[in-house]
Amino acid sequence: MDAAFLTSLLQHPSRHALLALDAAGRLLAANDRARELVTPSLEAELRQVLAGAMAQLAANPDRQVQHRHRSEGVEIDCVLLAARDAEGDLQGYTVSLLAVDEAPDLAESPDRARWRFALENAQDGLWDWSADTGKVYRSSRCMSMLGYPRDHLSDELDSWRSMVHPDDQARVAEALENHIAGRHPKYQSEYRVRDARGRWRWILDRGRVIAWTLEGRPRRVIGTHTDITGYKQIEAQLREREVLLNQAQHVARIGSWSWDPETDSLWWSDELFLIAGLPAGAPPPPFRRQRALFEPASYERLQDASRRMLEDGSPYDMELVMLRPDGERRTVAARGEGIFGADGRVTRLVGVIHDVTERNRAEETSRWRNDLLNRIAAVGRIGGFELLVETGELQWTDENYRIHGIEPGTPLTVASSMQHYEEESRPRLLEAMRRMIEDGVAEQTLEVGYITPDERRLWLRIMARLELRDGRPYRITGLTQDITEEHEADERIEQLAHYDTLTGLPNRFLFRLRAEDAIGQVRNGEPPLALLFLDLDRFKLVNDTLGHAAGDQLLQEVAGRIKSCVRGSDLVGRLGGDEFLVLLREVGRPEDASVVARKIIAALGLPVDLAGTEVQVGCSIGIALLGDGNPDLDALLRAADTAMYAAKEGGRNSFQFYNDSFFEKVQRRVTLEQELRQALPRGELSLVYQPTVCLRHGNVTGIEALLRWQGPDGSLRSPVEFIPIAEDSGEILAIGRWVLAEACRQAGAWHEAGLQFGRIAVNVSAVQLRDPQFADDVLAICQRYRWPTDRLELELTESALMRDTEVLRRAFDLFAANGITLAVDDFGTGFSNLAYLHRFPVRHLKIDRSFVQQLSGDGERMRGLTQAVVTLGHALGMAVVAEGVETEITLDLLRQQGCDEAQGYLFTRPLAPEQLETWLRVQPG
Numbered sequence: 001m002d003a004a005f006l007t008s009l010l011q012h013p014s015r016h017a018l019l020a021l022d023a024a025g026r027l028l029a030a031n032d033r034a035r036e037l038v039t040p041s042l043e044a045e046l047r048q049v050l051a052g053a054m055a056q057l058a059a060n061p062d063r064q065v066q067h068r069h070r071s072e073g074v075e076i077d078c079v080l081l082a083a084r085d086a087e088g089d090l091q092g093y094t095v096s097l098l099a100v101d102e103a104p105d106l107a108e109s110p111d112r113a114r115w116r117f118a119l120e121n122a123q124d125g126l127w128d129w130s131a132d133t134g135k136v137y138r139s140s141r142c143m144s145m146l147g148y149p150r151d152h153l154s155d156e157l158d159s160w161r162s163m164v165h166p167d168d169q170a171r172v173a174e175a176l177e178n179h180i181a182g183r184h185p186k187y188q189s190e191y192r193v194r195d196a197r198g199r200w201r202w203i204l205d206r207g208r209v210i211a212w213t214l215e216g217r218p219r220r221v222i223g224t225h226t227d228i229t230g231y232k233q234i235e236a237q238l239r240e241r242e243v244l245l246n247q248a249q250h251v252a253r254i255g256s257w258s259w260d261p262e263t264d265s266l267w268w269s270d271e272l273f274l275i276a277g278l279p280a281g282a283p284p285p286p287f288r289r290q291r292a293l294f295e296p297a298s299y300e301r302l303q304d305a306s307r308r309m310l311e312d313g314s315p316y317d318m319e320l321v322m323l324r325p326d327g328e329r330r331t332v333a334a335r336g337e338g339i340f341g342a343d344g345r346v347t348r349l350v351g352v353i354h355d356v357t358e359r360n361r362a363e364e365t366s367r368w369r370n371d372l373l374n375r376i377a378a379v380g381r382i383g384g385f386e387l388l389v390e391t392g393e394l395q396w397t398d399e400n401y402r403i404h405g406i407e408p409g410t411p412l413t414v415a416s417s418m419q420h421y422e423e424e425s426r427p428r429l430l431e432a433m434r435r436m437i438e439d440g441v442a443e444q445t446l447e448v449g450y451i452t453p454d455e456r457r458l459w460l461r462i463m464a465r466l467e468l469r470d471g472r473p474y475r476i477t478g479l480t481q482d483i484t485e486e487h488e489a490d491e492r493i494e495q496l497a498h499y500d501t502l503t504g505l506p507n508r509f510l511f512r513l514r515a516e517d518a519i520g521q522v523r524n525g526e527p528p529l530a531l532l533f534l535d536l537d538r539f540k541l542v543n544d545t546l547g548h549a550a551g552d553q554l555l556q557e558v559a560g561r562i563k564s565c566v567r568g569s570d571l572v573g574r575l576g577g578d579e580f581l582v583l584l585r586e587v588g589r590p591e592d593a594s595v596v597a598r599k600i601i602a603a604l605g606l607p608v609d610l611a612g613t614e615v616q617v618g619c620s621i622g623i624a625l626l627g628d629g630n631p632d633l634d635a636l637l638r639a640a641d642t643a644m645y646a647a648k649e650g651g652r653n654s655f656q657f658y659n660d661s662f663f664e665k666v667q668r669r670v671t672l673e674q675e676l677r678q679a680l681p682r683g684e685l686s687l688v689y690q691p692t693v694c695l696r697h698g699n700v701t702g703i704e705a706l707l708r709w710q711g712p713d714g715s716l717r718s719p720v721e722f723i724p725i726a727e728d729s730g731e732i733l734a735i736g737r738w739v740l741a742e743a744c745r746q747a748g749a750w751h752e753a754g755l756q757f758g759r760i761a762v763n764v765s766a767v768q769l770r771d772p773q774f775a776d777d778v779l780a781i782c783q784r785y786r787w788p789t790d791r792l793e794l795e796l797t798e799s800a801l802m803r804d805t806e807v808l809r810r811a812f813d814l815f816a817a818n819g820i821t822l823a824v825d826d827f828g829t830g831f832s833n834l835a836y837l838h839r840f841p842v843r844h845l846k847i848d849r850s851f852v853q854q855l856s857g858d859g860e861r862m863r864g865l866t867q868a869v870v871t872l873g874h875a876l877g878m879a880v881v882a883e884g885v886e887t888e889i890t891l892d893l894l895r896q897q898g899c900d901e902a903q904g905y906l907f908t909r910p911l912a913p914e915q916l917e918t919w920l921r922v923q924p925g
């Protein structure tokens, strides 16, 4: 301070003695009163006192050190203050001294009265503690704010402490101690005090030591009490709201911030610290240091947006990538906007940062999963749908649209979705829906036919499940699967299992099912049913000569023609090979069945063009009617089959109704066929022999071997009966070989025995002739029994010779070369074509027995016939043999007609070998 001012200040009239000391404690100046009061002895005493006080002030320049000094019966109050310059540096000390007896009059001055009034009426209470008295002064407000009377507490220090909340007492004491120890410049504490009504009220207690002793202890402390209960409640509410806001932000992963451009103060919510990966509680990083919080590109965008927002308050909303200090990346949605003041300027910027990392990841996963599901649905051709029962709202997945051939997204209703389902499927679909909605059936699966808008026919499997809400049908969810291929495969399997692959007709299995079904529906013979059993004639020939492909084509053609002859309600099936079945439903009369049979025969009689070759086949049809004798399908089948055989017997291209006698015949035939197979191995076959005699000389010209079969029951069976069976079954080949061998062996034996009999004749079936091996077999047999081939004659029927095949030609060439001759048996019964007589080595014509036996009597016509045969035979250079000559008359007639040889009972019946031997020996010459 300027010395002039100091001097001036010290000249003021004052009852205080005032001293100014420099920093070293040397006296700089003093007023008059000081010069009066401070005697040299007092000065010496005070120096010691002042030294301690100055040391204290040097360390705590803000303090006021007070001391009451007693000297020579006088009490003096000393007050010391530090003097500091503008920079706060210590310049020195000031000391004021006042003799106690000179203390001012305690009578209240107007100023003091005003202060007291202010104190008593202030909102805050005042307390003042003095170390000198050890008492506390409390203004009346200290008590009234708690609802106590003014004198509720004594002026002891501890009396107040007893009202403080026990939990707060230690904290209060600590705060006071910190101040007194000089650690805190002021004492301040918030604590609870019990009020007159027993409630806790919050008090803000603030104070300061205003005077210190020379020893550095507080001499006087003054403070105030402020009732902050209201603030505390608001603060608690605010804190609670802040906690709630923080929790909400945490749950939502939303942090918020606000910035005041005026003060450059930035605030972050706790969640924003969490999102940024920064420790909460620290001050948020200022804008200029936020670069590290974002990826560079994100930061640039945020900068731009923030700049614009600051300029004109325009808000932003963008997705950014934040970088946490540990390197973790977080995707955030950032939004910010400006708040405007009354003057239109931006007064505050606020914003939120929403951490959407998990949400984005979840969305990504969900997108991926959806995409995967869609792809799986597309691969599996599985569509999904949902129907809200209440509103009828229908939703389809894209794949469901695609399956139905409808553009995805096309608006739908139940009615519009129904229109493309097949007629038959629609009611089933509606019924399934009804069952779910009305009857509460939980699940339904059905397969339905569907025609796409572009006319493709699909099979769809629909699986639906009902969902209830509050016990009522709420929603039907389901899958649609395209099972067309599966269905078609099933149909194909069904087709293969039940239909003949070649003709497409039901096979025997399906025919049986349907026929049994039809038979099952017949009541009291109504409707009458007829079964036609149809067998093609000459089919084997076509197959053998033109090949299987042609045979297949023929069967397909036949199937078509049969179907064209019957009604749609009739049932046509293929039994296998060249056999077909027709079940006629509702045949009015048996004749109706014959009408159909005739129609079929006529249709199949028309030529078929098989790859350029015209072929004509016929058929034999057996008909059986459902009735007493044929109660079921099996009986009906057997009967129709039997009748078919009868038709074949009766001549091709005909039909027969089933009757019992024929059945017996067929039965016998079947039995014979089975027994015949065993005849050779069982040695049941034997040969008898019948000679042929020369009409001119009476000598034996040949012996014909005739087959005999004594069955297992001992009965003798006629070759007329069993030879055709052997031919049909193929057994004739083995039997024929045996006959030839046995005949040759026997002939050789007779020859050895010196018997004269010319040739040995053996009957040969047409079936044997077709065997390419036959000619070689004949030669081999002759060789084996050393029988000269030129003494062997083969008897053949006319029909066997009619064919002209390579096999036949080769055989006859071989026979001609080896001198084996042929006889035409039963000549005259055919007369169709005599050209064969030239081609083959025929030596004898045998006139059929039936003609010969009619010669006697008035058989004029027959005589002409036999004469013609004889003439023809001779013209061709052949000898003519008459069969079945039983009488001399006949013999004479034949002789007259020039017949060369004869055979018959007149000479002898066919004889066993030993009998014939005897017979031969008695013959002349």
Ligand SMILES: Nc1nc2c(ncn2[C@@H]2O[C@@H]3COP(=O)(O)O[C@H]4[C@@H](O)[C@H](n5cnc6c(=O)[nH]c(N)nc65)O[C@@H]4COP(=O)(O)O[C@H]3[C@H]2O)c(=O)[nH]1
Pocket (backbone or CB within 6 Å): 690, 705, 706, 707, 708, 718, 719, 720, 723, 739, 762, 763, 764, 765, 795, 825, 826, 849, 883, 884, 885, 886, 903, 904, 905, 906, 909, 910
């Ligand atoms: N009423 C009458 N009948 C007479 C008279 N003289 C002979 N017969 C019979 O007439 C048949 C003559 O044989 P076929 O015309 O070759 O007719 C034969 C022949 O076609 C066939 N057959 C017989 N044995 C064989 C054989 O080993 N192989 C083949 N493939 N067929 C044979 O069976 C047919 C019948 O043979 P069989 O029953 O033995 O009947 C024989 C014979 O017993 C007569 O004066 N009056």
